[in-house]
Amino acid sequence: MEILDNEIDIYQSPEEHEWKTFIGPNANYYIPIWHKFQKQDTKVHFHLPALFLNIHWIGYRKMYKYAISYLLFLQIVPLLIFFLIDTGGYLEVQFMLFFSYPFFGLFSNWLYYKHAQQIIATIKSTHSNEASRQKALQEAGQTNPASPFILFFLSIFLGVFVPLLLSFFK
Numbered sequence: 001m002e003i004l005d006n007e008i009d010i011y012q013s014p015e016e017h018e019w020k021t022f023i024g025p026n027a028n029y030y031i032p033i034w035h036k037f038q039k040q041d042t043k044v045h046f047h048l049p050a051l052f053l054n055i056h057w058i059g060y061r062k063m064y065k066y067a068i069s070y071l072l073f074l075q076i077v078p079l080l081i082f083f084l085i086d087t088g089g090y091l092e093v094q095f096m097l098f099f100s101y102p103f104f105g106l107f108s109n110w111l112y113y114k115h116a117q118q119i120i121a122t123i124k125s126t127h128s129n130e131a132s133r134q135k136a137l138q139e140a141g142q143t144n145p146a147s148p149f150i151l152f153f154l155s156i157f158l159g160v161f162v163p164l165l166l167s168f169f170k
Helices: 014-023 027-039 048-060 062-086 090-126 130-140 147-169
Strands: none
Touching: 014 027, 014 090, 027 090, 027 130, 048 090, 048 147, 062 090, 062 130, 062 147, 090 130
């Protein structure tokens, strides 16, 4: 009896199936990385899109709490530095925060892994039916292509509005 390669069914654990449903089309990229996070005590794995698109990548992956938190962080920290230390300018302080971008490239996959684990655990505890669980995983996970554009315009608005507001106080 001959076994053909295309007839071999590769075993997929229930956890991997949940991950694949949550992640969507790029699951083949993320699942090996997430296995590495489980087997090794590491949180570092370089991710080029997150390095260059940081907040927009986070929004694209539907991690809205993290995206809004980081966006506010990028606005509040320069304000505090600007007013408390009285540096030369708001834009110079904003430029200093760009040094945090490499950390997104290094820790973004781990952040996405932890986010997915929390969402999957919540969905598993609230949905007893397998079909509703799969539907909820797809809706909570996967991607939102409009989110990066929304965050882009929001960051542009805040980037223009905050310095304009500061010009009235100085």
